[in-house]
Amino acid sequence: MLDASSAERLSDTEVVFRRSVAAPRERVWMIWTEVRHLHRWWGPTGFTTTTHEFTFAPGGVWRLVMHGPDGTDYPTRIVFREIDPPSRIVYDNGWDLPGAPLDFRVVVTFEPDGEKTRFSLHMTFRDADGLRTAVERYGVMRGGIGSLDRLAQYAEESA
Numbered sequence: 001m002l003d004a005s006s007a008e009r010l011s012d013t014e015v016v017f018r019r020s021v022a023a024p025r026e027r028v029w030m031i032w033t034e035v036r037h038l039h040r041w042w043g044p045t046g047f048t049t050t051t052h053e054f055t056f057a058p059g060g061v062w063r064l065v066m067h068g069p070d071g072t073d074y075p076t077r078i079v080f081r082e083i084d085p086p087s088r089i090v091y092d093n094g095w096d097l098p099g100a101p102l103d104f105r106v107v108v109t110f111e112p113d114g115e116k117t118r119f120s121l122h123m124t125f126r127d128a129d130g131l132r133t134a135v136e137r138y139g140v141m142r143g144g145i146g147s148l149d150r151l152a153q154y155a156e157e158s159a
Contacts, residue, residue, distance in 0.1 A: 005148040007141045012128035015141065017121040019148040023155040025110050027116040029086035031155050032108070041150040042066070044143035058083055062091075074138075086110055093123075095138075104130060117155075119148065 006020040011133040017062065021028050035054040042049045046069035053063040062078040074095060082090035089108040104125040111118040125131040134140040 005145040005152070008080070009131075009141075010122075013125045014132050015123050015131065015135075015144070017123075017144040019119045019152055020113065021117045021119055021155050022115070023117060023152075024115060025086050025112045025117040027158075028119060028151075028155050029110055030087070031151065032110075033085075036131050037154070037158075038064075041147070041154040043147055043150075045140070045146035045150065056080060056083070062089045081105075104133055104134070121148070121149070 005016050005017060007015060009015050021096045033056050035051055035056075038051065038054075039049045042064070043066045047052070048067045050065045050067065051062065052065070053061055055061055058080055060080045062076075062080070064076050064078070065120060066074040066076060068074065077094045079094075080089065082088065087110050089106075090102065091106050091108075093106055094103045104123050107122045107124075109118075109120045109122075111120075123131075123140075125134065125146075131140075
């Protein structure tokens with residue numbers, strides 16, 4: 001049985017997602033940082049991901065498109081800012097969507113917990129409108145939970 005993902009709004013500009021994954025931290029780190037794994041779990045439930053560029057290093061870029069189940073494409077550009085293996089990743093996420101460009105910083109942490117990994121993803125938006133748009137128009141709360149559920153399932157199945 002998979003532990004449940006959770007999402008919590010911390011302020012009008014911040015949200016955090018948490019999940020315990022039944023896999024060692026090194027495996028969860030690898031699944032998060034190697035491009036060959038990302039398309040297997042990245043994005044909300046029902047989405048697929050196409051990577052166009054991936055350089056996992058400070059200043060490196062990950063250009064991807066998330067494809068929604070309704071056929072909508074979500075072009076995304078991630079710039080990695082800090083990488084501290086195997087415990088922390090900081091990146092800036094930019095969505096280039098018509099009428100709603102969204103930019104936010106994400107801090108991802110991986111904490112060992114015996115044979116499990118406690119995982120968190122903390123998003124900070126530039127302003128309250130950015131978070132409100134992400135929640136109301138793009139379902140970021142539900143999407144974040146779905147993505148972490150997919151990560152956990154993939155990590156546990158690929159053991």
